[in-house]
Amino acid sequence: MAAHIVVLGAGYAGVVAAKMIAKDPSTRVTLVNAADRFAERVRMHQVAVGQRVRERSIAELLAGAPVEFVVDRxxxxxxxxxxxxxxxxAPIPYDTLVYALGSSADEDAVPGAAQHAYPLAGRDDATRLRAKLDEGGCVTVVGGGLTGIEAASELAESRPELKVRLVTGGALGAALSERGRQHLRRVFARLGVEVQEQARVAEVRADGVQLSDGRHLPADTVVWTTGFRVPDVARTAGFAVDEHGRMVVDRTLRSVSHPDVYAIGDAAAAQRQDGQELRMACATGLPAAAHVARTVTDRLAGRTPRTLRFRYVNQCISLGRRDALVQYVRADDSPRELVLTGRFAALYKEFIVRGALAAQRHPALVKLTPRGSESA
Structure with missing residues (x-):
């Protein structure tokens, strides 16, 4: 009898894992997701400013693969x-479970964020923000990570009638090289983005944000891009999880507490071979999905699976539609001085984003993406 593999979550990692596992004729694969549409999360800032981003159904991405798709939470x-x-x-039985439920914005991080801020984790979030932006005025983006930087750039370029501010708890572009930080500052100056560094938000109010130092920054709209949370399903079920609720896995991405369960993507606390925690990104999720698919089929065939060996190559940051920053990094994700900028970098970033979507239809493309790499 075919082993029943159930994959929870049809994000970037879940779809790829389901399709790759289903290639093994000894398996029967069921993919479960709360929605029937694929959330191209790396484009949500484009949706928020009104750009046309085509929606794809998950059934379309499965494209005839022998995967049963269940729309349910x-x-x-x-x-x-x-x-x-x-x-x-009805409950779905499994022989092996792949946990890929992803993450969402942590709107409970500070008081008022859930009531007054607008996250960018999904299309519904982005659509709601787009309607709010039509009111005009000042927009404050909270969070100096890649999502916040991309959102602030896109807002300032596409909606020049808005006053855009970025608030970050550290230095702008702290994880970038000096050349990368210089380019980022030049772009923000050109776009007119105000930057508040070393500023921690203590509360979000209807009329702006209150900082921990007592200052109030007025805003008509607050965009929340800092912090994350994962579903509490793994913790409630009794799996070993970290302090964020992410499933703790070994070097093959198998749960350390339940050997018939694997975890990938944002909901997994995975590590590189040197013990460094893998960041939450497509650059991690896609190679991890390919690896766990091989691991599952190897174990079903009685083969000893290889451990995950992973290195980073670059970070790609869009700065509007006509500029971008490609920051080359060492294997551990620390920045090199080498960067690509300008129009060529924007084209490169677009290639990466399209490649992440193309991998949903053709998982073999995962090995060709230059954002990160995985080998065993």
Whole structure:
């Protein structure tokens, strides 16, 4: 009898893992996701400013692969009964489980964020923000990570009638090289983005943000791009998780507490071979999906799976539609001085984004993406 593999979550990592596992004729694969549309999260800042970003159905991306697709929300996992509980449907039994439920914005990080701020984690978030932007005025983006930088750049370029401010708890572009930081500052100056560095938000209010030093920054719209949270499903089910609720996995991406369960993507606490934690990104999720697919099929065939060996290559940051920053990094993700900027970098970033989507249809492309690499 074919082994029943259930994959939870149809994000960048989940779709690839399901399709690659399904290539093994000894498996029967079920993919479960709360929505029937694929969320191209790396383009949500484009959706927010009104650019046309085509929606794809997950059924379209599965494109005839032998994967049963179930649209329902996962509410529980019973590891003793080997069952996944759903909101509407009957429980789904599994022989092997791949946990890829992803992450969302942490709107409970400070008081008022859930009530007054606008996250950018999904299309619904971006659509809601787009409607709010039509009111005009000042927009404050909270968070100096890649999402915040991309959002502030896109807003300032596409909606020049808005006053755009970025608030970051550290230095702008702290993870970049000196050349990268210089380019980022030049672009922000050209676009007119105000930057508040070393500024921590203590509260979000209807009329702006209150900083921990007592200052109030007025804003008509607050965009929340800092912090994350993962579903509490793994913790509630009794799996070993870290302080954020991400499933703790070994070097093959298998749960350290439940050997018939694997985790990939944002909801997994995975590490490089040197013990460094892998950051939450497509650059991590896609290679991890390919690796876990091989690991699952190897174990089913009685082969000893290889461990994950992973290195980073670059970070790609869009700065509007006509500029970008490609920061080359060492294997551990620390920055080199080498960067690409300008129009060529923008084209490169667009190539990477399109490649991440193309990999959903053709998972073999994962080995060709230059954002990160995985080998065993």
């Amino acid at each position: 996962v509410v529980s996992i019973d590891p003793d009964r080997h069952e996944v509980g759903l909101t509407d449907g």
